[in-house]
Amino acid sequence: MIVVKNLCKDYGNIHAVNNVNFCISKGEIVSLLGPNGAGKTTLMRLITGYIEATSGEVRIFDKDIKTSRIECLQRIGYVPESGFLYNEMRVFDFLHYAAQLRNMNNTDFQENLQQVIYNLDLKEVINQKIETLSKGFKRRVGIASALIHNPDILILDEPTEGLDPNQKVSLRQYLKNYGRNKIIIISTHIMEEVEAMAGRVILLNHGKLVKDTSPEELKKLFPEHNIETAFYKITNEVN
Amino acid sequence: MGRQMFNIVKKETYSCFEGVQAWVVLSVYIFISMFLTFFIGGFFSIDNTGLFSFFCFQPYLMSFLVPALTMRLWAEERKNGTLEFLLTQPISLFSIIMGKFFSAWFICLCMFLLSTPLWIYLNIYFEADNMSILSGYFACLLISGCFCALGCLISSFCSSPAVSYLWSLIVFFSISVSDFSELIKSLHLPLTLENKLSNMLSLNSHYYDLMNGQIGWDNIMFFVLLMIAGLWLNVAAVEYKKN
Numbered sequence: 001m002i003v004v005k006n007l008c009k010d011y012g013n014i015h016a017v018n019n020v021n022f023c024i025s026k027g028e029i030v031s032l033l034g035p036n037g038a039g040k041t042t043l044m045r046l047i048t049g050y051i052e053a054t055s056g057e058v059r060i061f062d063k064d065i066k067t068s069r070i071e072c073l074q075r076i077g078y079v080p081e082s083g084f085l086y087n088e089m090r091v092f093d094f095l096h097y098a099a100q101l102r103n104m105n106n107t108d109f110q111e112n113l114q115q116v117i118y119n120l121d122l123k124e125v126i127n128q129k130i131e132t133l134s135k136g137f138k139r140r141v142g143i144a145s146a147l148i149h150n151p152d153i154l155i156l157d158e159p160t161e162g163l164d165p166n167q168k169v170s171l172r173q174y175l176k177n178y179g180r181n182k183i184i185i186i187s188t189h190i191m192e193e194v195e196a197m198a199g200r201v202i203l204l205n206h207g208k209l210v211k212d213t214s215p216e217e218l219k220k221l222f223p224e225h226n227i228e229t230a231f232y233k234i235t236n237e238v239n
Numbered sequence: 240m241g242r243q244m245f246n247i248v249k250k251e252t253y254s255c256f257e258g259v260q261a262w263v264v265l266s267v268y269i270f271i272s273m274f275l276t277f278f279i280g281g282f283f284s285i286d287n288t289g290l291f292s293f294f295c296f297q298p299y300l301m302s303f304l305v306p307a308l309t310m311r312l313w314a315e316e317r318k319n320g321t322l323e324f325l326l327t328q329p330i331s332l333f334s335i336i337m338g339k340f341f342s343a344w345f346i347c348l349c350m351f352l353l354s355t356p357l358w359i360y361l362n363i364y365f366e367a368d369n370m371s372i373l374s375g376y377f378a379c380l381l382i383s384g385c386f387c388a389l390g391c392l393i394s395s396f397c398s399s400p401a402v403s404y405l406w407s408l409i410v411f412f413s414i415s416v417s418d419f420s421e422l423i424k425s426l427h428l429p430l431t432l433e434n435k436l437s438n439m440l441s442l443n444s445h446y447y448d449l450m451n452g453q454i455g456w457d458n459i460m461f462f463v464l465l466m467i468a469g470l471w472l473n474v475a476a477v478e479y480k481k482n
Contacts (some may be wrong), residue, residue, distance in 0.1 A: 048327045051482050073329035079325075083320035088254055100246040101328040145324075 015145035016042040017208035029179040031198035039207040040187040048078045077146030098145040099199040116144040119174050126137035128229040135162035153183045172196050191227045207234045243330045247338025264307050268350045274278045274447045289371030296416040298378050301386050307405030308343040309390025310400040317398050336473050347383035378449035381462035388469030395476040414442050
């Protein structure tokens with residue numbers, strides 16, 4: 001369970017995240033929506049403990065990310081927006097390194113490795129250097145590194161960016177299955193992704209949480225009955 | 240902590256040796272240090288039982304070689320965007336910093352190991368003061384450890400390895416050459432205190448003391464404290480920069 005309470009993050013005079021409150025339970029796939037600069041990435045960085053909050057708290061399965069950072073991170077898999085791979089490494093070595101940093105034993109690693117290779121279709125590139133991979137494969141390697149320890153919470157920033165339509169469909173299906181008994185938070189700008197995967201939408205604008213509802217309810221808010229229009233109208237109304 | 244730190248050491252050392260970086264540093268080190276020892280230091284013309292002509296150039300050599308090892312430790316993580324990956328793993332920042340520090344220090348150890356044939360040569364063909372030589376190597380290890388810690392710190396402030404190299408070079412040369420005498424003179428202290436303070440703060444003075452076999456606690460503590468300060472400030476710098 002993730003509990004975010006009165007969370008604020010300021011950069012000088014800018015309120016990147018402004019008094020955000022929500023709670024996410026096991027089995028929920030939550031989509032973080034918002035225009036550029038709304039505070040989505042900052043919020044994800046706060047949840048993963050990468051940056052410290054100005055005030056407020058984040059609790060991961062009843063543990064404060066600030067005081068029990070390592071314990072919390074053991075249960076989180078995080079895929080930042082882009083470019084977080086060690087390009088000089090081979091795919092296998094990178095995944096092995098990610099597992100080692102998580103103190104995984106070799107048996108668990110081998111078991112999970114086979115699963116992520118199969119689920120993310122990485123078999124053909126497993127011994128290739130990351131720098132030689134296409135954008136789509138790099139994205140999948142990134143997701144694999146976050147899944148290697150079978151985390152309870154998966155946080156993904158624009159996960160389908162760079163994937164071809166087939167890969168997008170299969171990744172969405174995989175994540176939907178994975179999210180049945182885990183928590184998934186996805187930041188995205190692709191509305192079809194929200195409809196295809198998320199059971200809940202958290203809409204941010206100027207660092208504030210402006211809507212926390214289901215995609216169906218979001219659609220119903222306006223006569224056009226689509227998320228894109230709802231997104232546009234809500235974010236501009238607030239403006 | 241230990242196992243995860245070891246994994247960082249392994250990864251950093253492996254990436255250094257997989258590319259050209261470590262090989263270039265090792266080759267340049269052995270070539271220049273031998274050149275300095277034999278041609279500038281006058282290996283055959285002075286009393287060299289303690290390998291003085293080899294050890295006396297080490298602080299200057301370290302000043303421009305250690306930055307090549309430490310420049311990428313944080314700057315490259317920041318440049319490539321891998322910092323976010325590393326800092327969201329369930330491992331303490333201190334372990335990451337220690338891992339990076341030990342990987343750079345390990346390559347320094349490899350550098351010194353490459354020079355050991357000189358020691359063997361001295362033992363076979365001449366007379367060697369082995370205790371003095373051991374003490375010299377110990378001084379080299381300490382000074383390189385200090386430079387590794389400070390290099391890590393400087394790298395954590397930079398977004399480009401080249402900038403990190405230049406800053407480290409400037410800082411290391413400054414502290415190798417300077418004994419802060421001008422600064423101390425400006426304090427208008429009694430002469431004896433002035434000299435004492437100058438010796439206390441001079442990296443070279445502690446290094447030469449160790450090199451000459453004076454393994455006193457003050458000399459060892461100077462280097463150890465400098466290392467601890469560098470590493471501690473590194474933790475603070477990374478925390479500060481990411482927020």
